[in-house]
Amino acid sequence: DTAVSQTPKYLVTQMGNDKSIKCExxxxxxxxxxxxxxxxxxxxxMFSYNNKELIxxxxxxxxxxxxxxxxxxxxxxxxxxxxxxxxxxxxxxxTGGGHQPQHFGDGTRLSIL
Amino acid sequence: SQKIEQNxxxxxxxxxxxxxLTCNYTNYSPAYLQWYRQDxxxxxxxxxLIRENEKEKRKERLKVTFDTTLKQSLFHIxxxxxxxxxxxxxxxxGDGSQGNLIFGKGTKLSVKP
Numbered sequence: 001d002t003a004v005s006q007t008p009k010y011l012v013t014q015m016g017n018d019k020s021i022k023c024e025x026x027x028x029x030x031x032x033x034x035x036x037x038x039x040x041x042x043x044x045x046m047f048s049y050n051n052k053e054l055i056x057x058x059x060x061x062x063x064x065x066x067x068x069x070x071x072x073x074x075x076x077x078x079x080x081x082x083x084x085x086x087x088x089x090x091x092x093x094x095t096g097g098g099h100q101p102q103h104f105g106d107g108t109r110l111s112i113l
Numbered sequence: 114s115q116k117i118e119q120n121x122x123x124x125x126x127x128x129x130x131x132x133x134l135t136c137n138y139t140n141y142s143p144a145y146l147q148w149y150r151q152d153x154x155x156x157x158x159x160x161x162l163i164r165e166n167e168k169e170k171r172k173e174r175l176k177v178t179f180d181t182t183l184k185q186s187l188f189h190i191x192x193x194x195x196x197x198x199x200x201x202x203x204x205x206x207g208d209g210s211q212g213n214l215i216f217g218k219g220t221k222l223s224v225k226p
Binding site: 031035040042044048057090092094095096097098100101102104105106107 | 143144145154157159164200205212
């Protein structure tokens with residue numbers, strides 16, 4: 001069974017559209033994350049979330065919003081997509097704190113036309 | 114601001130040799146440091162974690178060192194194999210309680226038969 005799964009794997013859409021990426025983890029972890037990997041392969045944290053607290057990286061535009069219907073899911077909504085949003089988005093889960101590994105999904109490759 | 118550098122973007126070695134990858138950090142005193150492997154089209158996969166009070170950690174053919182004076186970690190793969198070819202990422206835990214990871218840009222390792 002896949003531990004962290006994201007859908008869709010590929011997303012091609014027009015500038016200005018609104019889209020969502022879904023993420024589910026079956027590891028029972030309390031904390032989930034969204035990372036963005038740009039064209040230079042640099043992986044950067046966007047959000048971290050547990051059932052009590054959402055922490056937003058200050059560099060993330062407010063067009064991006066995470067939504068968590070329950071502990072096992074953290075979806076990413078993006079409004080008014082821009083060309084610069086093209087990247088690979090990774091969901092991850094963990095127990096929180098730096099002393100434990102994070103488990104990553106295989107990414108969603110978003111391409112804006 | 115916190116900064117992580119992996120000095121080599123790419124490293125090419127011959128099968129059977131030891132690969133050594135370097136990770137340096139500045140403006141930070143992390144309690145933990147993690148190493149991940151990323152294959153093309155896949156998410157990062159956790160390999161090893163080392164604590165600030167540990168000088169060295171081993172797992173099969175992998176060895177990680179952590180020098181808090183030099184602010185450096187070295188990642189070694191002994192008896193390298195073509196299957197070890199991948200991008201290797203070092204990561205430190207950022208500020209805050211949720212364990213957000215700050216990644217280096219990665220080193221792409223190619224092991225030639």
